[in-house]
Amino acid sequence: MFIEIFPRRAISFEDPLVVARKPDGRIIAYISNHSSSDGLYPLAGHDAECGVRWWISGHCFAWKTFEKVSPAHCIKGANADPRRVLEKFWGSYFVVMYDDASDRFTVLRGPCAGREIYYIVSADGGCIIGDCPEEMFRAIACKPVPDISYLRRFLQDESPQLGETAWQDLRVLPPCMYLEIQNGRGMSLHDVQLLRADSPPTQGMDELIDVVSAAVRASLATRQCRAVLFLSGGLDSTLLAVALRHAELQDSVEALTFVDNSRAPGDEVEMARAVARACGMRHHSYDLNTCLPFAPARAAPFCASPGGDLCFLGHFESLQRSGFGGPSVTKLSGHGGDAIFLEPPPMAAPVDAMSRGRMIRASSAVVDLAILYRVPLWRIFSKVISEFKGLQANARRFGWPLALQPARRQQLANLAATYRELDCAVRANGGGLLYPLLAGPVVRVALASRPEDFFSRHFARTPIRIAVDRELNLPCVWRRDKGDTTHWTLRGIGVHARSIRERCLDGYCVREGLVDPQQAEASIRRTALGRADLLRAVVNLYAVEIMIRGRERFEEGRHAA
Numbered sequence: 001m002f003i004e005i006f007p008r009r010a011i012s013f014e015d016p017l018v019v020a021r022k023p024d025g026r027i028i029a030y031i032s033n034h035s036s037s038d039g040l041y042p043l044a045g046h047d048a049e050c051g052v053r054w055w056i057s058g059h060c061f062a063w064k065t066f067e068k069v070s071p072a073h074c075i076k077g078a079n080a081d082p083r084r085v086l087e088k089f090w091g092s093y094f095v096v097m098y099d100d101a102s103d104r105f106t107v108l109r110g111p112c113a114g115r116e117i118y119y120i121v122s123a124d125g126g127c128i129i130g131d132c133p134e135e136m137f138r139a140i141a142c143k144p145v146p147d148i149s150y151l152r153r154f155l156q157d158e159s160p161q162l163g164e165t166a167w168q169d170l171r172v173l174p175p176c177m178y179l180e181i182q183n184g185r186g187m188s189l190h191d192v193q194l195l196r197a198d199s200p201p202t203q204g205m206d207e208l209i210d211v212v213s214a215a216v217r218a219s220l221a222t223r224q225c226r227a228v229l230f231l232s233g234g235l236d237s238t239l240l241a242v243a244l245r246h247a248e249l250q251d252s253v254e255a256l257t258f259v260d261n262s263r264a265p266g267d268e269v270e271m272a273r274a275v276a277r278a279c280g281m282r283h284h285s286y287d288l289n290t291c292l293p294f295a296p297a298r299a300a301p302f303c304a305s306p307g308g309d310l311c312f313l314g315h316f317e318s319l320q321r322s323g324f325g326g327p328s329v330t331k332l333s334g335h336g337g338d339a340i341f342l343e344p345p346p347m348a349a350p351v352d353a354m355s356r357g358r359m360i361r362a363s364s365a366v367v368d369l370a371i372l373y374r375v376p377l378w379r380i381f382s383k384v385i386s387e388f389k390g391l392q393a394n395a396r397r398f399g400w401p402l403a404l405q406p407a408r409r410q411q412l413a414n415l416a417a418t419y420r421e422l423d424c425a426v427r428a429n430g431g432g433l434l435y436p437l438l439a440g441p442v443v444r445v446a447l448a449s450r451p452e453d454f455f456s457r458h459f460a461r462t463p464i465r466i467a468v469d470r471e472l473n474l475p476c477v478w479r480r481d482k483g484d485t486t487h488w489t490l491r492g493i494g495v496h497a498r499s500i501r502e503r504c505l506d507g508y509c510v511r512e513g514l515v516d517p518q519q520a521e522a523s524i525r526r527t528a529l530g531r532a533d534l535l536r537a538v539v540n541l542y543a544v545e546i547m548i549r550g551r552e553r554f555e556e557g558r559h560a561a
Contacts, residue, residue: 047075051100058093058110059222063441066214068221082106082178082190090440091218094131108178111440116423117173118165118304127181133170134302134554144170144302144551152514154306155540159417163189165304166547172304175419205449205463208442209471212243215439220249220330225432227330229281231255233272233476235343235461235468236334240436242471244332245279253332255283256324260488262289271476278472284324291318293492294500294542300550306543307424311489313546316429327431335425337437339414340446341464345369345455347383348406353452355404365452372455407451415443424543490530493538497528500542507545515541 047053056071074089075097085095085108092115097106107129109117119129120136130136137144145168150160163171173179173189181187220227229244231237244250257272269285276283295314303310319325337343347369353362369380388406418438426433436442449463456462459478469477493500501524509515520541523534 047072053098053100055096056093058091058115060089060091060093060110061218063088063090063444066218066441068218082108096129103182105181106178107173107181109173109175111176111443112438116304119171119173119179120169121171121187127187133165133167133304136170137554142169143555144168146508146548146551148512148514151306151509151544155509155514155537155544157536157540160305160420166306166544167304170304172423174416205445205467208445208464208467209239209243209246211441211445212239212436213246215441216240216243216332216436217247217249219434219436219439220252223330223432223434225328225330227253227332228324229253229255229332230334231257231272231276231281231283232334233257233268233275234334234479235464235477236337236437237272238275238472238474238477239337239464239468240332240334241275241279241281242468243436244281246471250280253281255279255281257283257285258288259285260288262491271474271479274474275472275476278474286319286322286324288315288488289491290322291315292495293489294496295492296496296499300546300553301427301430302550302554303424303427303547305420305424306540306547307421307428308539308543309421309425309428310543310546311492311539313428320430325430330432330434331429332434332436334435334437335422336415336418336435337464338461339418340411340437340443341461342407342411342414342451342454343460345372345460346387346407346410346451347380348387348410349452349455350384351388352405352407352450356450358450358452361452365455368455368457371457372460405451408447411447411451486532486535489535489539490527490532493524493535494528494530497524500524500538503545503549504538504541508548509541509544514544 052075054071054075056075060069060071060074061067062069069089074085074093075095082097089110090112091110092112093110094115094117095106095108098104099106107117107119109115115131117129117131118133118136119127120140120142121127128136128140130139133144147164147166147168150164150166153160154166162174165172176191178190179187180190227249229237229240231241241250241255244253255272255276257269259269273283291314293311293315295318297313297317300310300313309316316325323329325331342349349369350362350365353359353365366377366380366384370377373380387410415438422433422435422438453463454461459465459480465477501521504510504520504524505517510517510520523537523541527534527538
């Protein structure tokens with residue numbers, strides 16, 4: 001589905017302002033100052049009292065009750081201040097509002113992961129907005145042109161600018177931001193400031209299990225298909241298992257654990273099985289070596305930006321053939337929990353404590369960090385100073401209240417980086433992915449907590465461990481080791497080194513001069529031998545080449561049509 005604002009294509013009624021279309025171009029609704037001359041097309045939502053017309057797609061939930069709300073209830077009163085929508089409602093919704101009095105459009109998306117919203121601005125002031133870049137480029141009959149500057153920075157492992165994608169003219173609407181379009185005055189992007197430190201939610205870490213359970217229940221209520229939880233036995237996936245039991249959904253969700261049978265047997269599977277048993281869930285295991293990373297895949301998705309999940313396409317296809325993947329299966333992942341709950345904790349957390357006048361906690365935090373990382377106190381002090389200076393560059397973006405809170409700024413930066421990763425993850429997996437720990441209510445709980453309270457002595461994310469331990473009382477909650485996906489990825493490069501060389505050394509990046517072929521060859525050879533220092537460079541290069549392959553598939557389909 002995509003939306004055209006000030007559409008260029010002629011249709012059967014006078015001066016439409018917004019037209020909503022299906023992927024094949026058929027009109028499904030419109031916003032206009034006039035009625036349809038033939039009555040064929042339904043008018044989008046209209047509140048005559050407020051002078052607001054709207055189109056909404058997706059599901060809205062109330063922040064406090066977690067109940068599903070009607071579109072009219074969500075939109076009512078939001079035209080005066082778009083922030084009111086995101087402050088009161090969460091979910092994966094997409095809204096276009098038109099105010100009759102000011103002749104202004106407002107476009108916003110719900111503060112949840114898993115549904116990106118993109119827009120393309122035409123030279124005549126029109127705009128096309130949607131959640132599928134492939135449909136949008138096909139609608140305007142335009143060939144996607146790579147943004148060389150973006151790709152060069154991505155290959156150097158630099159963070160993209162806010163709203164950027166890998167294609168020229170295609171922009172992404174970031175979470176917790178909204179877009180205003182005014183006829184004859186262009187468009188502007190505004191921050192909702194949902195993540196303000198001075199407006200914490202009513203819930204705290206003591207209600208974390210309740211909040212995650214409610215978010216999971218609300219998210220699964222909109223999907224009528226089989227659900228699978230990726231259960232590694234780590235803290236984040238264990239938190240989701242506990243939340244599912246708390247929501248009484250354990251009988252309708254299966255747990256799946258990935259196993260690397262090429263290595264010496266560990267106890268990760270036993271820990272995951274113990275969690276599943278304690279939560280009353282059916283448990284399955286899947287051998288990672290069934291299909292290693294970088295295995296050739298049958299098809300590449302069209303993505304707005306490259307990402308590491310594009311190296312796992314063959315693995316996702318194998319998972320789907322085994323019955324655990326694809327759009328017909330809703331997959332629950334704990335990804336993102338380590339970002340918002342600060343694993344590892346930032347060294348600059350003592351500065352945050354001092355900014356709040358917590359001098360005793362600031363001094364004890366330095367000692368806790370020294371114990372956690374097993375380094376002398378002077379090393380912690382030097383790290384605090386270096387992190388504080390390094391994060392001052394982007395302090396202005398977060399405003400004065402966060403200027404002296406580098407740990408909070410790092411938490412927000414981690415959240416933004418995690419959101420950027422997810423578009424590629426969803427499309428590579430074929431859809432059906434849910435990230436409950438990145439749902440709006442859970443994020444608000446995390447941001448309402450103080451970063452210096454997330455670690456204590458030998459453990460990070462201590463409040464979460466305590467909350468989960470109250471429910472399960474299992475030893476895995478207090479484990480600090482995690483699954484080693486790096487080893488599995490390196491094995492994939494070693495096994496598929498030949499096809500990686502063919503794709504990368506004869507590919508788009510080399511032809512455009514974005515990478516040096518000799519350096520690329522050396523990086524692939526070194527990584528294939530099991531050295532991880534250049535792994536990120538190989539992953540990024542391969543991801544770009546797969547993204548370009550997705551464009552080629554898109555071009556073939558467009559010409560065939």
